């Protein structure tokens with residue numbers, strides 16, 4: 001890349017046809033925002049910064065550093081230094097100072113599970129979860145393939161109702177008379193906020209982990225009972241394995257998708 005790039009003039013649209021730059025996939029609108037100027041101006045500033053990085057030879061290392069984030073939208077930015085020593089000899093094995101990294105910081109994936117926070121990390125989480133559940137059902141990832149022959153149940157444990165909410169009942173309209181679209185912010189909100197059991201709804205979420213724990217205890221008890229065993233003797237014959245994923249429904253309640261397997 002040349003050390004000096006000609007930047008498009010931010011005020012005229014003719015600059016887009018400047019041969020130094022590929023035309024953008026979508027023509028930026030000339031709308032202005034409070035702090036950033038027009039889309040074209042922002043693009044010009046970004047290009048200037050990239051050109052400066054390229055001129056200093058930092059662009060490729062920076063691209064590698066950003067590439068390792070796998071598209072994370074909100075990486076955690078860490079600063080500091082780390083030295084690894086051989087405790088026997090005192091020899092320095094390696095030294096990392098974040099100031100010397102291309103971004104001037106160590107960037108770490110945020111790992112957030114919510115798509116609204118980070119599409120890339122939440123997708124990766126969903127994919128990892130899928131692999132985990134699939135391995136529990138058909139084997140793989142250190143789980144023997146013989147588990148596929150064990151009794152298994154895929155269950156969804158849902159919270160009770162705390163009052164009617166706006167929903168999408170198939171092709172019909174919601175009780176309120178509206179046909180809510182997929183992104184409608186009313187979806188999942190109470191039809192009558194004055195009468196909705198918010199306290200119950202909050203307590204349910206707060207106790208979801210304890211409710212799950214109770215469920216597994218009772219399930220073991222029921223299975224032992226059905227087999228004519230005590231809980232203590234059940235463990236000599238069978239173990240229960242679980243995988244569960246907690247999800248928020250539109251109405252804000254936690255529910256669990258779970259695979260339960262008897263080994």
Ligand SMILES: [Zn+2]
Nearest residue numbers: 072110118121
């Ligand atoms: Zn992320």
Ligand SMILES: [Zn+2]
Nearest residue numbers: 166167174176
């Ligand atoms: Zn409605």
